Amino acid sequence: MDAASFSARAASAQQRILAALERTVGTSDPAVERLLQAMRYSVLAGGKRLRPLLVYITGEALGAQPEQLDAPAVAVELIHSYSLIHDDLPAMDDDDLRRGLPTCHKAYDEGTAILAGDALQALAFDVLANGAGLDERARLQMITVLAAAIGTLGMAGGQAMDLAATGSLLTAAGIEEMHRRKTGALIRASVELGAIAAGRVASAERAALQRYGDEIGLAFQIQDDILDVTGDTAVLGKRAGADAALSKPTYPSVFGLARARELACLHRDRALRELDSLGAAAAPLRALAYAVVERVS
Amino acid sequence: MDAASFSARAASAQQRILAALERTVGTSDPAVERLLQAMRYSVLAGGKRLRPLLVYITGEALGAQPEQLDAPAVAVELIHSYSLIHDDLPAMDDDDLRRGLPTCHKAYDEGTAILAGDALQALAFDVLANGAGLDERARLQMITVLAAAIGTLGMAGGQAMDLAATGSLLTAAGIEEMHRRKTGALIRASVELGAIAAGRVASAERAALQRYGDEIGLAFQIQDDILDVTGDTAVLGKRAGADAALSKPTYPSVFGLARARELACLHRDRALRELDSLGAAAAPLRALAYAVVERVS
Numbered sequence: 001m002d003a004a005s006f007s008a009r010a011a012s013a014q015q016r017i018l019a020a021l022e023r024t025v026g027t028s029d030p031a032v033e034r035l036l037q038a039m040r041y042s043v044l045a046g047g048k049r050l051r052p053l054l055v056y057i058t059g060e061a062l063g064a065q066p067e068q069l070d071a072p073a074v075a076v077e078l079i080h081s082y083s084l085i086h087d088d089l090p091a092m093d094d095d096d097l098r099r100g101l102p103t104c105h106k107a108y109d110e111g112t113a114i115l116a117g118d119a120l121q122a123l124a125f126d127v128l129a130n131g132a133g134l135d136e137r138a139r140l141q142m143i144t145v146l147a148a149a150i151g152t153l154g155m156a157g158g159q160a161m162d163l164a165a166t167g168s169l170l171t172a173a174g175i176e177e178m179h180r181r182k183t184g185a186l187i188r189a190s191v192e193l194g195a196i197a198a199g200r201v202a203s204a205e206r207a208a209l210q211r212y213g214d215e216i217g218l219a220f221q222i223q224d225d226i227l228d229v230t231g232d233t234a235v236l237g238k239r240a241g242a243d244a245a246l247s248k249p250t251y252p253s254v255f256g257l258a259r260a261r262e263l264a265c266l267h268r269d270r271a272l273r274e275l276d277s278l279g280a281a282a283a284p285l286r287a288l289a290y291a292v293v294e295r296v297s
Numbered sequence: 298m299d300a301a302s303f304s305a306r307a308a309s310a311q312q313r314i315l316a317a318l319e320r321t322v323g324t325s326d327p328a329v330e331r332l333l334q335a336m337r338y339s340v341l342a343g344g345k346r347l348r349p350l351l352v353y354i355t356g357e358a359l360g361a362q363p364e365q366l367d368a369p370a371v372a373v374e375l376i377h378s379y380s381l382i383h384d385d386l387p388a389m390d391d392d393d394l395r396r397g398l399p400t401c402h403k404a405y406d407e408g409t410a411i412l413a414g415d416a417l418q419a420l421a422f423d424v425l426a427n428g429a430g431l432d433e434r435a436r437l438q439m440i441t442v443l444a445a446a447i448g449t450l451g452m453a454g455g456q457a458m459d460l461a462a463t464g465s466l467l468t469a470a471g472i473e474e475m476h477r478r479k480t481g482a483l484i485r486a487s488v489e490l491g492a493i494a495a496g497r498v499a500s501a502e503r504a505a506l507q508r509y510g511d512e513i514g515l516a517f518q519i520q521d522d523i524l525d526v527t528g529d530t531a532v533l534g535k536r537a538g539a540d541a542a543l544s545k546p547t548y549p550s551v552f553g554l555a556r557a558r559e560l561a562c563l564h565r566d567r568a569l570r571e572l573d574s575l576g577a578a579a580a581p582l583r584a585l586a587y588a589v590v591e592r593v594s
Binding site: 027029034089115117121125136140143151153161163177 | 329333389
């Protein structure tokens with residue numbers, strides 16, 4: 001699949017997920033309108049929608065119907081949105097800009113931002129528990145996979161490691177473990193949810209796809225670190241140089257920029273090898289692995 | 298059931314839930330030890346364990362085994378702990394004292410406290426998705442009920458209403474709606490989870506118990522408001538007068554203390570009426586309704 005075809009595939013997934021997200025967070029409730037607005041503000045603000053895309057292209061590669069993939073695609077994006085809101089808080093990374101807009105706590109207030117994140121997490125589990133076209137076992141598996149990916153072993157743990165590491169040095173193993181949890185775990189879970197929706201609760205394919213998810217998760221975060229050094233605030237939509245300003249250990253700061261680039265490609269190539277057994281159906285997953293490393297924002 | 302027998306029943310539930318909570322948050326993970334410590338600090342610090350008690354006595358009244366009730370009991374207490382951590386944050390109620398100890402963000406730091414709450418929420422759903430002795434349908438129902446109880450229609454929505462109401466006046470209907478969401482929804486969900494564990498996914502009993510949960514939830518929060526005025530910091534384990542200091546609308550501030558006391562009893566009595574059809578098995582639920590209004594801490 002060439003880059004243009006992949007871009008078209010990604011754009012159609014973006015349209016589909018946006019419609020599904022609008023249905024999910026589009027409710028009105030006068031008593032808590034400000035909270036709902038803050039949730040919508042963060043969820044509908046755009047972004048690459050990488051995680052939903054992974055759900056769709058993994059699930060479709062294994063034969064799932066798009067309708068079965070909407071719930072897990074929505075769930076991972078709601079979780080991603082909540083994590084950005086909380087990570088941007090003053091007590092965390094203290095960022096003012098996200099996707100070219102004021103961060104949630106700047107546009108609203110800190111209390112509302114904390115609650116918006118909290119409510120989005122709950123909503124994600126509600127969406128999975130009631131996913132259309134998915135049997136009960138698949139829904140429970142998805143909930144288990146997602147909960148593990150965002151708890152202490154995953155996203156929340158990675159962010160805690162990030163907070164602790166700010167201003168200090170990390171070993172190569174330390175930064176890899178931090179990135180695996182902070183960003184990699186949810187990316188891997190997105191791949192797994194797609195596989196589960198396709199009925200692959202336990203299979204060799206799911207195991208290979210888990211490893212694929214692991215590797216592109218790491219490649220994605222290394223490229224994120226690289227873009228923080230080489231990128232431009234206007235293109236990124238968030239403040240370039242933010243990691244350095246906070247003295248955060250990153251792949252470029254630990255390994256140097258050239259080696260960080262090599263490592264991103266190394267993990268991409270490992271990801272690609274895991275797809276060998278999946279044949280032509282995995283073409284979008286292959287294209288995505290290249291896109292993750294080649295992206296400029 | 299007299300007060301002494303109820304106290305003994307509550308004490309045995311407290312022992313059981315403490316053991317189950319210790320198993321759930323007792324894991325070690327050197328990479329994120331501080332985060333895990335903050336979670337344990339908040340979860341194991343004590344407290345009344347009202348919500349797990351409701352799960353146990355509701356479930357047992359309907360014939361569930363204690364082993365089937367551990368997962369939902371743990372889940373509601375993890376959620377309650379997370380909500381206290383986030384509610385105490387400087388951007389919310391800014392409290393320094395909880396259960397006679399420094400609040401989580403005082404004992405650790407704000408970033409860790411936010412993440413501890415986030416991870417506890419995820420853990421609660423993980424526990425429900427893997428609840429022992431519960432069939433798949435029951436587990437999914439519990440997840441749906443819990444997610445609704447803590448989202449915008451429940452706890453997070455109620456806390457948002459609380460933030461918005463601080464320093465302003467509320468109507469009688471407004472404060473009731475705020476309390477129903479902020480505190481009532483999780484108390485009601487605790488009752489519902491007990492009923493679901495006992496196999497009552499849809500039944501007249503579950504509907505009556507929902508209304509019971511609604512009413513004791515409201516009675517509990519009205520008594521909370523009363524204790525903020527009449528209670529003592531040393532006995533409460535949290536700062537007395539905190540609501541007045543923040544100019545929060547409360548039942549005593551809206552209705553006066555005498556009428557607030559009447560309303561607490563009125564909701565208790567409504568709760569009691571819902572138990573009529575359940576007979577002798579509901580004795581602990583009756584005793585709990587009295588205890589909620591008579592408590593001094």
